Amino acid sequence: MSINTRKSNVILIVDDSPIHLKVLSENLVAAGYEVAVAANGKDALQQAIYEPPDLILLDIQMPEMNGFETCQQLKAHPKTQTIPIIFMTAITDTDSKIRGLKAGAVDYLTKPFQQEEVLARINIHLQIKELTQSLLQKNLSLSQLNQKFQHLVVEKDIRLKEVQFELLKAYKLSSLGQMMAGITHEINNPLGFVIGNINQVQEFLQDVLTHLQLYQKYYPDPVAEIQDHAEEIDIEFLMADLPEMIASIKQGSLLIREISNSMRIFSRIDSSTQVLFNLHEGIDSTLLILKHRLKGNEKHPEIRVVKNYGNLPEILCFPGQMNQVFMNILANAIDAIEESNRGKTYTEILANPNQITISTELTPDQTQVLIRISDNGIGMSEEVCSQLFNPFFTTKPVGKGTGLGLSISYQIVVEKHQGKLECYSKIGQGSEFAMTIPLKLSENIDLN
Template identity: 45%
Template sequence: MTPTAQTYPTKSKVLIVDDDPQNIHILLEILKNDYAIVAAKNGTKALELAGKIPQPDLIVLDVMMPDMDGYAVCQAIKSQSETRDIPIIFISALDAALDKVKAFDVGGVDYITKPFQREEVLVRIATHIEIYHLRQQLYQQTAQVTEKNKKLIQINEDLQTQYRQMKATQLQLIQAEKMASLGELMAGVAHEINNPTGFIKANIEPAMTYVQELFDLIDFLLQECPSNATHIQDELEAADLEFIREDLPKILSSMNLGVARIGDVSDSLRIFARRDQDNKVAFKLEDGLNSTLLILKHRTKANADRPAIEIVKYYDNIPEVYCFPGQINQVFMNILANAIDAIEEANQGKTFAEIKAAPNQIVIETKMLGNDRVQVRIQDNGCGMKPETQARIFEDGFTTKEVSKGTGLGMAIARQIIEEKHGGMITCNSTVGEGTIFTIIIPKSN
């Protein structure tokens, strides 16, 4: 199908550039019924009309002109971003191949030699205007698609942001529910412990006084008894009074120590499960570490498979920091529990004697960094982690443990607590077969 100018409802605009009025007249007669025509007799006027709105849809350009030849005019038009896309058809009596090649080199889309045929001119002009319009449509559609892609990219980024916010909120809810449940449980346990231990502690001292009074009374009665009362002497020897006199105070003292120990455990539960307020409060991180270690003591003490895990403390007696104590204690619990897990995994396949020769160890160090930051460093000599595991250790839902033994939220929550809640930093450095170091840095002030 031959393209025609009637493809579009309004007439396309054609600029004729020729220094010969007769040639302009001939082309005008050929094109006037199908196109809106403007004409220029020199290159300067052509450049002016090419940039005038509405711009021409096509330019018919003579090669041989006095002030500026067609090649120079074409180069000037193509050098401007506003006009470079307008198709240019050269029309000339020059018929040499080099002339035609040069026309295409400077940006022409076609070349018509004089004398030209009416039908040839109409077909070529209609074809290139059609191509030009299709190209313009393509540009517009491409721009629309690009704009839509930008919007889709923005929507995708917004969705990703919302997803991250949702995950952060989910972690916060899990953390809040976990700490609330843990706090209630430990507060209840501490309360149940404190009542009977308080009763026992209050009665040990009077009991010791009463025991001493009973011993004094026995001594008095023995002095008043006849020396020949052999049956009394027999009963005293059978009861081993001297042993009772020596051992009973020791028993009461041991009970007192036991009650004090229970009190320490109760205090540790209270410190660990401390309910956070809306604002940060002053807290000694070393107290949090000690309470967490005491709660985990059942896992670090010796058992049938291994000696006790050595806990080495290098405390620098750092000052109180402003923080959320309950959340900080949860971070300590996650790291220390994971350290014990790593040590247990490293112990697999080893004998008691082998483990004793190279003891399991957790080293905890606290120190000041300058005047405004504190550092807590927790190191274990467990199994360590591969680089790919270490790279994902703080990801939500990532875990190397069995389904029933881990949720993959512990270290993600720890990162959120340290970095987002406290403006600090938590890092992990691990080597397979050597162990893992977690370093926590948080500001000292609120």
């Protein structure tokens, strides 16, 4: 298998087994990586802090300090906390995997290793790390640019139109969409390999189980050694559980592919011309990306999303910009709901469940699409609503928002798509954002 590495990454292998260290080291060196090794957790910590590697392969079962403890200490140290850690283990129970992920690991490799899987997983996590670092750098540049613009607005009275224009260009250059497009491309290659092999494994496993059942049927009284081994491995349990395990792996892989496809839809980069776009796909992809914020936890229940989708045709628009509008409005709705939850108990929130409602329909004259996104969050006063789309206006604490998301959304809907964006809200009663978008834009709309 050919693995393309853009630089010579350093991989630290931590394992108390000399054989595992030797085999893994040889394979990684052959794939173009530099390799460092440690035989225990204490040595691994010292090496990683002295000269941080790009990725760590960490065995779980080691004397004195096991892999979980080593991982926790690595994540607690400022010099090593961002290094991706992949656990290596023969343990396959779910509790151990969850414990490892909570400790800070990004993935698991199960012994015995398959060389291609090891290299594929290492490669994807290195590239995700690189893309994440690139995004953080771009965000830092964007933050500095925002400060510069704010200073210019105050000190030199720059025209508002020019500020929004330049800021939108900077926003596009450092957009989340570009990062997502790179990640989905890298995920889809190994994912296709995994899903293809799972289908084959499923077929082969069924053949083997059928063959074993025939033996049990026609040779019901095997020799004692076979009977003892069957009891030792609990053959009946294996025959019942293996197909379910394979099915679960397949389902998980398909879910990853679904997430990857949603990221691809969301990260569409607009051309200078309008293209046909399914608005429901854009909304759904945005919701999937925000799914981690919609889920419930021990502090609050999930935020329920109610979709009242009408029968909409594809519309001519700039898809990437529309997805950005959906992201800004839905993220603000989640923020408003989280703000309303402060100081409430789990039971109190359940009495008035968190909810976001999305409704779509055609206007009566069949020339425009009407989209309503409402929440039952904290709500806003009329005074706040009247300033909501002004650049740099925000009700969020310093460092939590720039006051640009809704301003840019307004520009995208009104100026770029000849539509209308309005907000209706009352304190304590939630908010609703309503937008209308023509089915077809005028010929002379400029993307930039």
